[in-house]
Amino acid sequence: MVQLDFGVVLERWPELAWGTLGTIWLALAGMTLALVIGIAGVAVLRGKSRIGHAIVRTFVEVIRNTPFLVQIFFIFFALPLAGIRLNPTATAILALGLNGGAYAVEIIRGGVDAIPQGQTEAGLALGLRPSEVFRFIIIKPALRSIYPSLVSQFIMLTLTTSIATSISAYELTSVAQRIDGDTFRTFEVYFTITVIYLGISWLMMLMFAAIARRAFAYPTR
């Protein structure tokens, strides 16, 4: 019978706690960037620029049809060649934002397309500028209607942060690999952080529910 020893793993709780914070930071920063890219992408798709459309469409299809691990390696090696020096954690945030952004474009576009044309026209008729119409009349109700899909995509993004260990970004999985290297308690280490990840995704869901209560509490009819 194999003896499990969680003691030597739990003893390293300060590192696990910092790693957890690192993961949450990667996730929140990645989500923010993804949301910005998503909204910007949808704005371009609603615009008239043919080239803009082609760029956004290609970006979305390429990102959605290749593995994140390959994307993060590519970005990790491409940035220095482009003369951009970023630490692994910043690189990981960029990769997470680009990846999540491609999915966000697709999700938000679905919500925006569902907004009746008349609503936009009414906004313009009231004398709002096109940018104000986009912000208040299109994006906000669209985000409200696609909120559940966006949340599950963002939970997915949170879990994807674990892959950032492959470029040694600072987060929970890389901390776990270090503890594993010191203690050789491989199973115990990964079991422990799996439980922590479960807690993190649960925490994220609570956070998104709280945001929904605040941001989308207005009546619609």
Place this chain on the structure above:
Amino acid sequence: MIGPQELAFLGQGLMWTLALTAIGFTGGILFGFLVALARVSPIRWISALAAGWIALFQGTPLLMQLFVVYFGLPLLGLAPPAWGAVAVALTAHASAFLGEIWRGAIQAVPKGQSEAAHALGLDYRARMRDVILPQAMRLSLPATIGFLVQLLKGTSLAAIVGFIELTRAGQIVSNQTFRPLLVFGIVGLVYFALCWPLSLWGRRIESRLAAATAR
């Protein structure tokens, strides 16, 4: 430089990527079917068990699932080959996601259908097999194809536990040739060539279904 030898090595990796996807998807279909049926079961504890299984796999990273299975199976006294351990993890992962997709599809079949079948005197098995499941299958096809793409991309994580599939092969070639952009460009292109047609196919079916329900 990237010569025929390197390309052959990548090709070998590709074979493993395809094999892992095929095994994971097939296993996922079989077990996912059970998970979906359990999830909609009228017996409370069976449905709760399935819900827990789904929540566990949807709430943790696939990478951790691979690690825990990969290093956990030997502790249980099992010593599968590396590809076997990865395949077990992918199958379990797929069973939870496909189970949840099909649960949604089963519940999306209008309630009147099962009531009518009930009224006609069909028992649970006949109701499921002849009335509910054929319609649920149709409804769930786009999401199922979407998950297949997800799983194909997910097999790349086997690279992190050290299994030589396409991405790991790419890493090795990249380290030997010092041409990371070229190598990961090729690797990315291969994944794209596999996933994109599937995505397009799924989208076509989805719009056809949407048109059918709009009528």
